Amino acid sequence: MDKVRYGIIGLGNMGTGHIGNFINGEIPNAEVVAICDIKIDRIERIKEKFKDANFVSFLDYKDLIDANIVDAIIVAVPHYFHAEICIYGLEKGVNVICEKPAGVYTKQVKEMIEVANNSKGLFTMMFNQRTNCVYRKARELILQGKIGEIRRVNWIITDWLRSQKYYDSGDWRATWAGEGGGVLFNQCPHQLDLLSWVTNMMPSAVMSHCHFGKWHDIEVEDDVTAYLEYPNGATGVFIASTGDYPGTNRFEITGTKAKLVLTNDTITIDEIEGDDLVNVIKTGTPFPCPKHNERVVETDGENLQHIGICRNFTNAILGKEKLFVDGREGINGVELMDSMILSTWLDKKVNIPIDDDLYYNELQKRIKNSRRKTNVVDIVCDTENSYGSKIRK
Numbered sequence: 418m419d420k421v422r423y424g425i426i427g428l429g430n431m432g433t434g435h436i437g438n439f440i441n442g443e444i445p446n447a448e449v450v451a452i453c454d455i456k457i458d459r460i461e462r463i464k465e466k467f468k469d470a471n472f473v474s475f476l477d478y479k480d481l482i483d484a485n486i487v488d489a490i491i492v493a494v495p496h497y498f499h500a501e502i503c504i505y506g507l508e509k510g511v512n513v514i515c516e517k518p519a520g521v522y523t524k525q526v527k528e529m530i531e532v533a534n535n536s537k538g539l540f541t542m543m544f545n546q547r548t549n550c551v552y553r554k555a556r557e558l559i560l561q562g563k564i565g566e567i568r569r570v571n572w573i574i575t576d577w578l579r580s581q582k583y584y585d586s587g588d589w590r591a592t593w594a595g596e597g598g599g600v601l602f603n604q605c606p607h608q609l610d611l612l613s614w615v616t617n618m619m620p621s622a623v624m625s626h627c628h629f630g631k632w633h634d635i636e637v638e639d640d641v642t643a644y645l646e647y648p649n650g651a652t653g654v655f656i657a658s659t660g661d662y663p664g665t666n667r668f669e670i671t672g673t674k675a676k677l678v679l680t681n682d683t684i685t686i687d688e689i690e691g692d693d694l695v696n697v698i699k700t701g702t703p704f705p706c707p708k709h710n711e712r713v714v715e716t717d718g719e720n721l722q723h724i725g726i727c728r729n730f731t732n733a734i735l736g737k738e739k740l741f742v743d744g745r746e747g748i749n750g751v752e753l754m755d756s757m758i759l760s761t762w763l764d765k766k767v768n769i770p771i772d773d774d775l776y777y778n779e780l781q782k783r784i785k786n787s788r789r790k791t792n793v794v795d796i797v798c799d800t801e802n803s804y805g806s807k808i809r810k
Contacts, residue, residue, distance in 0.1 A: 421512075421731045424451035424487035426478045426502060427494035428459040429587070431516055431543075433466070435491050435723065440467050443724045447731045453481045478502050482509050489734060491543075491727075492516060495589045496597050500525040503744075507536035512734050514726070516543045517606035519747025521597030522780055523755055524773045530745045540744030541730050546607040547614060547742060548725035550716035551684045555670065555677050556615045558686065558714070564672030565693050567616055570645065570653030576664030577604040577657065584635050591635035593780065594787035599637035600659050601627075601754040608668075609750040612655065616670060619749060620645040620653065624766040625757035632660025636788060643757045646766075655757075675709075682720075687711040 423439065425432050432454070439449045453475040454460055460474045475481040482490065482505060489512035492502045500520040506513045507529075519542060520526040533540040546552060558564060577600060589595030596602060601609070613619045625643035632639050639660055645653035658664075668679040673695050675688040689697070690708040697705050721728070726742065733740040752769055755776045760767045762779050 418488065418735060419446065421447045421734050422450045422486065422488045423447060424453065424481050424490045425449055426453045426481065426490055426492050427516075428452060428454040428456075428463050429493065432491070432493040433463065435493065435727070436463065436467060436470075438724055438727065440470060444727045444731055446735060447727070451475065451481050451484070451487050453478050479505060482506050482511055488512060489514065489538075489730070495587075495595060496521050496602060497595070500529045503540070504529050504532045507532045507538050507540060510537040512538045512730070513540050513744070514543055514730055515541070515744060515747065517610070517747075517750070518602055518754065519744070519751050521602065521751070522773070522777050523748065523751055523771065524777050526748045526751050527773070530748060533745055539730065539733055539740060541726065541733075541740060541742045542610075542744050542747045543723065543726055544607060544610050544614075544742050544746075545722040545726050546611055548722055549720045550718055551679050551682060551720075552611055552615055554684055554714055554716045555668075555679055556617065558677065559615065559617060559670070559672075563675060563686070563688075564670065564677060565674030566649065567618065567647070567651050567670060567672050568694070569651060569669070569671040570612070570616060570647075571667075571669045572608060572612065572654075573656040573665050573667050574605060574608050575656065575658045575661040576666050577659045578662045578664060579604075579633070579639075579659040581633055584633055588789075588791075591633070591637050591639075592787050592789075593636060593783040594789070596637065597780065598754060598758060599629075599635060599639050600657050601638060601641060601757060604659060605641075605657050606750050606754070608657070609655075609753045610746070611668075612653075612753065613749045614746070615668075618647055618649070618651075620753070620756075620769055621648045622646040622766050622768050623753070623756040623760050625760040627758060627761040632658070636783075638758065638761075641757060643760070684714045684716065685711055686714050 425436055436449055451473045452463055490506050491514045493516045499515050503513050503515050584591045591599055623643055627638040628640040629638050640658045643655045670677045673693040675686050678685045688710050697707050729741040732738040756767050756769050756771050759776050
């Protein structure tokens with residue numbers, strides 16, 4: 418195989434963006450040969466937008482996969498259908514890129530992982546933020562032991578301001594039946610993935626307060642504050658909202674040797690000189706104030722985002738490099754989302770991993786009473802500048 422043939426399933430904001438990257442030659446040794454959406458007007462819009470392309474179009478994803486004209490698919494549909502389509506593709510031996518999140522509830526993601534374990538196809542998640550040099554460098558420093566043992570993790574990510582028009586742009590958006598969640602499931606899957614990937618550890622328990630429709634006329638969460646507990650005794654706080662402006666994106670990781678601060682596309686490390694924090698606390702000095710040194714950490718400056726994931730996946734299929742993101746890691750973010758929502762529903766701390774059946778059953782109660790949107794004007798937006806950091810090549 419010299420060139421990987423892709424099919425794009427779902428022609429909304431993300432699907433359209435992916436097609437543009439391929440058409441513009443951003444993904445070497447790859448081409449889009451097929452497109453699919455349940456709405457014929459979206460297919461016609463794509464054909465009009467990319468007039469020189471020769472796509473085979475489908476209304477049913479199974480027909481696209483069964484046509485045997487693609488080597489890989491990108492699944493960019495509403496969240497509930499991620500697992501269903503990925504499972505079908507993996508069962509057919511097709512290579513699969515899944516947009517975030519991996520699913521809405523852990524039960525369906527675990528089923529997808531089981532299929533992936535037995536598939537001939539490669540499976541990855543579109544965790545494009547893992548390509549960001551700042552997050553890659555932070556993970557490297559932590560794995561090298563530069564900050565010692567992690568004691569505290571804080572992330573405030575509130576630069577997600579969304580208008581009511583945004584939520585009204587699709588009949589599935591911000592509903593329990595159509596999307597399965599709000600800011601956690603739509604805006605924050607990348608941050609929740611990075612929370613575990615950068616630190617290389619998962620919380621063991623969560624106590625969360627989610628506000629449903631606090632700032633918008635929606636039924637899902639648009640404001641979240643969660644308290645995290647880790648197996649090693651570390652704690653953390655995660656705050657997210659689509660109702661703040663100006664917003665903040667600040668990720669702090671405090672260890673026994675140093676503190677990392679990730680904000681404004683930079684990373685700083687503040688290192689304690691001499692003994693680590695454990696020994697400082699154990700000293701007899703009533704008010705210890707050890708010397709410390711703060712500096713900006715150099716990175717390689719590369720942040721390829723979606724292009725980077727697609728390039729890596731293409732090269733992995735061709736046997737040219739290792740797969741960067743193992744799709745099975747998508748369960749971590751879903752576990753965190755579900756635990757934060759479940760903690761709010763039950764009004765108590767929940768342990769991780771959560772009770773899969775309990776969450777599923779509680780979700781079904783909300784789906785049963787979910788409001789169906791009518792008279793919705795379908796809008797496809799340019800999302801290029803909405804990811805919080807610029808693409809650097």
